[in-house]
Amino acid sequence: MNERHSIVRSVGAYLPARILTNDELAKMVDTSDEWIVQRTGIRQRHIAAEGENTSDLAAAAGRKALENAGVGIEDIDLIIVATTTPDMTFPATATLVQQKLGMHHGAAFDLQAVCSGFVFAVATADSYLKNNLARRVLVIGAETFSRILDWTDRTTCVLFGDGAGAVVMELGKEGPPERGVLASSLRSDGRHWNKLYTDGGPSSTRSMGLVRMEGKEVFKHAVGMITDVVHNVLDAAGYGIDDLDWFVPHQANKRIIDGAGVKLGIPPEKVVVTVDRHANTSAASVPLALSTAVADGRIKRGDLVMIEAMGGGFTWGASLIRW
Ligand code: COA
Secondary structure (H helix, E strand, C coil), X not given: CCCCCEEEEEEEEECCCEEEEHHHHCCCCCXXXXXXXXXXXXXXXXXXXXXCCHHHHHHHHHHHHHHHHCCCHHHCCEEEEECCCCCCCCCCHHHHHHXXXXXXXXXXXXXXXXXXXXXXXXXXXXXXXXXXXXXXXXXXXXXXXHHHCCCCCHHHHCCECEEEEEEEEEECCCCCCCCEEEEEEEEECHHXXXXXXXXXXXXXHCCCCCEEECHHHHHHHHHHHHHHHHHHHHHHHCCCHHHCCEEEECCCCHHHHHHHHHHHCCCHHHECCCHHHHCECHHXXXXXXXXXXXXXXXXXXXXXXXXXXXECCCEEEEEEEEC
């Protein structure tokens, strides 16, 4: 097979300095560290400082990914920012990141698929590269979810956090796919929109709205949707579950991650988990987890890595990457 594959050249991440623990949350709403840890696996989350916006987090993660790739912003010709929490309704946060990184050429746009945003953005960048619409892409997942939480609603405010992660993607050499995005599967089903949504927006309420969720309903669908796309991707690429070196799932809830791992038959030691420290950072969760596992030496060149996410819409998707 001589098809060219888009490779992931580097990863970078940024987390705001402020850490909010479960014990601190218990002083704000009627909850406890014990309840949150038992139901979600979350122990703490990072919260962006006042005046620190999604574009700041995204630019910081982007800079790190560029540094780790050994390339400059002049070598990038497309920036995709996956986010649900843009600085403004418009312009796209990606254009603000473009300005902050000093890029005056190429193109930049946002992608909205909520928690699945990064996986959708990787598949999008892969298509742009393969179709010669870009040479090298900075793909970022960045969120300040703390800004759209109802801090009086204990059923949602304990679950989310802020952060950003980024990868540099480029087209690999011609020849057998030694590295790169081997296959992706993207799905959505708008019949489920009202299970996880914001109760407002520019067009409907002229405001941004806050997160509302039917937690049990989300939980009920999550594992099945995740396992479906993972199997689709493995089938498309001609691999089996046992070939995977690492499973890097969306970090929403430890019980969903464990449930998916068990249903797929992936041993826990191959699953990257950061939800305990980051909580659910929506579109940032997968690149943050990738960054953690690359930085600590778990994910190495040549490893077979499955990324996966599921979120509001519902949207869900997976990509298989030879690192
Ligand atoms: N602290 C303490 N008690 C809480 C609580 C909190 N933060 N949040 C809810 N409760 C209470 C409920 O009010 C309920 O009390 P009641 O029995 O007196 O009515 C009880 O805990 C059980 O609530 P329930 O909603 O049945 O809990 P659950 O086991 O379904 O867990 C979630 C709740 C949100 C943790 C779980 O449904 C979940 O993880 N869903 C998926 C959410 C998710 O990941 N969304 C993002 C996807 S991208």
